[in-house]
Amino acid sequence: MSKTLFQKIWDAHQVKQLPDGTYLVYIDRVFLHERTGSIALQSLAETGRKVRHPDQVFCTMDHIVDTFPGRGDETVMPSGKDFIQATRKEAKAAGITLFDIGDVRQGIAHVISPELGIVQPGLTLVCPDSHTCTQGALGAAAWGIGSSEAEHAMATQTLRINKPKLMRVWFEGELNSSVTAKDMILHLISKFGAHGGAGHAIEFAGPAVEALSIEARMTLCNMAVEFAAFTGLVAPDQKTIDYLQGRPYAPKGEQWDTAVEYWHNLRTDEDALFDTEIKIDVADIEPTITWGTSPQHACGISQTVPELNTLASEDARTAATRALAYQDLKSGDKLLGLKIDCAFIGSCTNSRIEDLRKAAAILAGKKVAIHVKAICVPGSQQVKAAAEREGLHQVFLDAGFEWRESGCSMCFYAGGEHFGKQQRVLSTSNRNFESRQGPETRTHLASPETVAASAIYGCITDPRAVPRSDR
Incomplete structure (x- = not known):
């Protein structure tokens, strides 16, 4: 049976269908930040539960931390210091990886996860932030969750979710001068409305998407949630492989060869069906x-x-x-x-x-x-x-x-x-x-x-x- 990219990832992670029609899905990686991470980790500890796979959970200081030169734990936000210090304490206790203030790897979750190679094609990744869909640009199923769901994912490495419908947005043609991926996604949302992708996992595809760099694809997928989508993703290609090679959390040696072979098969089959399809000629888009x-x-x-x-x-x-x-x-x-x-x-x-x-x-x-x-x-x-x-x-x-x-x-x-x-x-x-x-x-x-x-x-x-x- 022909399958879309998202279906292939879903089938590889589906644990079981539950009586209420929802599905239990395996979660490969969890990302946290200090605005909700401390809450999720504290709540988990208070119930006596432990993080099932600490090596697959990551946390960064990005939401509340100040961006002024010379910054520290003190923040413009009055209670920011409490969030930062609580996150640091709970992350250490849970044994997860923390990208703290002063760490050369620190940054916005959806920026550092790709640049460190934490997100990879075919993985499921969740974070208590709606723009987690950004990371679908590398061929992963990545979406935002709440702090209570983050607890569940850390404790069980699974989540119960509704299976989304499937949409493909096909961008054809060549971009004009000074027209970018940001203009592409704003154009899409303006034409089809902020709820145009509601309930769908959206695959962005077509010649114009293939021509984009990996970072530009991240911009495209980032705003899938502004289209009300469950997530957005792009099929991995040689650009994806080149981008990931050598990054700290990317596979190494024989594992790299095995991963690349698998990633090459992560593409929508030619005759696979989507619930909805949209086609846009990017030549019609201006800034x-x-x-x-x-x-x-x-x-x-x-x-x-x-x-x-x-x-x-x-x-x-x-x-x-x-x-x-x-x-x-x-x-x-x-x-x-x-x-x-x-x-x-x-x-x-x-x-x-x-x-x-x-x-x-x-x-x-x-x-x-x-x-x-x-x-x-x-x-x-x-x-x-x-x-x-x-x-x-x-x-x-x-x-x-x-x-x-x-x-x-x-x-x-x-x-x-x-x-x-x-x-x-x-x-x-x-x-x-x-x-x-x-x-x-x-x-x-x-x-x-x-x-x-x-x-x-x-x-x-x-x-x-x-x-x-x-x-």
Whole structure:
């Protein structure tokens, strides 16, 4: 029987079907962070249960930790220190691997797991964070869970879940200049809605996906959850194998040869069936930016805020009306030229070395507009070190950006660090919800190139119109 990539991974991990129609699935690896990790580990210890396979559980300090140079356990978030110290204590007691503050491997979970080779094709990986789907870019089934589910996964190495439906999003054609994976996923969500992938495991495929780098595929899969998907994934190929080879947790020796042979078979069979299929020609995509308070509120950068009567339903019109009021915009407004107060490059969506290189190519030899607060937060300490070896950090600093330590800083207000009240922020993050980046902040999502170009001119700017050093 022909199978999709996700079906092959599912079948290899299904333990049994339960009487209520759910399934018990084997979990290969669990990732934690300090915002929920301490809670899950403490609760597990209090019930007298132990982590079943400590060598398969990893934890990082990323959500609450500050990103200011010289940081320590003290944080802007008043209770942050307690979370950090509790996580450190519980991780040690449980015998799991912790990437602590000061560790050269520390960083955002979905950045460091791939760069360390913890996630691999064909594995199941869970983390108490909705953007765990990022890691599906390497051909794994990775998804976000709650802290109680994390307890169950650590204690039993299994989880009970509903089997998702299957969707394939086929991107064909070639990307135009300055159009990125971030623009691809924003375009998809804008066309089919924030609930378009609900209940589905989505395989991103097609010539345009195959042409993407592994890091760009991570950006694509990262926002599958903003499409309401269970997860997103891309079939492994030679790029995947080349990316993983030699990484610390990747197989070695004969085990590597065996793994590569298995990974080569992790592809959707030609005549396998999906519940839903979507096809998009990427030649139709331009740099894309959000105008409202949902990733589905997006359009091409040359377009205007849509008229409400063009939206599909009354609910959509109501949500858009509220979004426009919050963003201080109205139908027909041009996005190009809209003044911004802040520019942010970071988050688990766009904080990898390729993202920083693209932004730096635009920033080189230029200055950020005097009224713009600009911040760059590398996704991991390894990304930060690589950027500094290449001199990218100096490009950001010379342009007027702050150069921070790695973490989830500025991506969500709960971490403590934030932008100012009602400031308009152009951001490479994944969510533009109300107050996501600060009290009443007005966030517009875009690619690193668009953010860098806009920071220079102090207003939303088409990156295609800005000279860059890599051309």
